Amino acid sequence: MTQDGTILSTAIPGVKRHATGKVRDVYDLGDALLLVATDRISAFDVVMHQGIPDKGRVLTQLSAYWFGQTRGVIANHLITADDGAIAARLAEAGAAVTDDLRRTLAGRSLLCSKATPLPIEAVVRGYLSGSAWKEYAARAKDGNPVDLWGVQVPPGLRESDELPEPVFTPSTKATAGHDLPMPRAEIAQYIGDFAAPVEEAALKLYRTAAEHAAGRGLLIADTKFEFGTVPGKEPGAFDLLLIDEALTPDSSRFWDAATYAPGGPQPSFDKQFVRDYLEGVPGWDKQPPAPDLPTEIIEGTARRYRDAYRRITGHELPPNKGA
Ligand SMILES: Nc1ncnc2c1ncn2[C@@H]1O[C@H](COP(=O)(O)OP(=O)(O)OP(=O)(O)O)[C@@H](O)[C@H]1O
Ligand SMILES: [Mg+2]
Missing domain, CATH: 3.30.200.20 (Phosphorylase Kinase; domain 1)
Structure with missing residues (x-):
């Protein structure tokens, strides 16, 4: 100590x-x-x-x-x-x-x-912030939807605006250095048949947590989950598990709903x-x-x-x- x-x-x-x-x-x-x-x-x-x-x-x-x-x-x-x-x-x-x-x-x-552990960081975003905002701002051009790593986002959004729907934007899990966003078309190359169940679970987890947080006056701008597999009951089958940490200030951006003011960065509870x-x-x-x-x-x-x-x-x- x-x-x-x-x-x-x-x-x-x-x-x-x-x-x-x-x-x-x-x-x-x-x-x-x-x-x-x-x-x-x-x-x-x-x-x-x-x-x-x-x-x-x-x-x-x-x-x-x-x-x-x-x-x-x-x-x-x-x-x-x-x-x-x-x-x-x-x-x-x-x-x-x-x-x-x-x-x-x-x-x-x-x-x-x-x-x-599956070799992706399962990122879900409900708001336009951090690296997604940087990417959006760099690509937004005259009224066209913006392609965020294979996800279509409408034009005209400001920094920290809520997205029309939460989006799944996974990244690689770098063993050293920075994680990089993974184009949508490549997800299955990393996790094969788990691509669909991981996306579904990540989005459902986000919605469940965001609803809970809203009841406490908090917004979850974005978060990152990790999933892993364990042998299932049937021979050769694998079950999907949520692993690592979940919905902490290290893995998520939490904003105070009372002071939320899109159009710039928001104060958050993290580092x-x-x-x-x-x-x-x-x-x-x-x-x-x-x-x-x-x-x-x-x-x-x-x-x-x-x-x-x-x-x-x-x-x-x-x-x-x-x-
Ligand atoms: N149930 C599990 N089975 C196997 N590995 C796990 C499980 N839960 C978590 N881990 C792994 O344990 C490690 C946790 O350590 P830590 O969170 O410090 O890792 P890190 O990824 O290096 O750091 P950061 O979160 O800052 O990127 C991670 O590598 C994570 O993938
Ligand atoms: Mg970690």
Whole structure:
């Protein structure tokens, strides 16, 4: 643990590490994975060397919340988010479960079914923002519909305008560097027969979540899902699962409906605040090492993540049992 209580890295002696992502440490428990969301934050695909207090717990608890809310739309990988059950499973797998380890993992861990991730990021957009707005603005010409990676979007829209229908605009899953948009015609080359069910599930998840968020005064501008496959009941069949994280400020742009004003960028509950700060750091070329983040940027970001949790769930983030 660092001085401000953030967790930047974890280790579970006796358990095999499956992967280390930009944000999560993933451990291999045979047919299950333990996803531990650290307090790391990345911007422009560069991981900062300071953590954001409570960020890992917000990502974990919000994902668990949404997995519960969307179970009727599609099955997901969550087995349990219960710290006691997770500790018991770790002990079974041969880990020495010390009090220190319990404190490190508290509130930030999800025990999940191990899946084979599909090699696309399933992006759904309800509003014109971010890279889609950039692309639209660059291509919009005299009253013609705009082709956004194979999806037709009507002319005359402003930045942050609502799209007539939510659109599915997946991107590649880059193992290093930036994800790139995937032209519609190429989706099946990446995921074959799963193209149609993934699109259907992603759009349905988006609509379900957007409706829930609207009830809390929030708009979901866009979001990214990951799907994976697990062997199904019939021999040779595979079932589709929603995996990774779901509808968090790291994977989604949430806007406040009360202050929504299309025609420009909107304040959001995610790391845009950090990105905006970094854009103003003279001379930083968006390559590691990242510049230091001032305390007010760290605190302001932490506040935004906690606000997202509170707005969506209707509750404050529970106190940190690991502190
Ligand atoms: N059920 C699952 N089965 C297999 N792999 C999974 C499952 N759930 C999540 N993963 C993988 O675990 C990793 C989670 O780590 P993390 O979110 O830090 O990854 P990242 O993709 O490098 O970062 P970012 O989200 O910033 O792009 C991802 O590679 C994700 O695909
Ligand atoms: Mg991820």
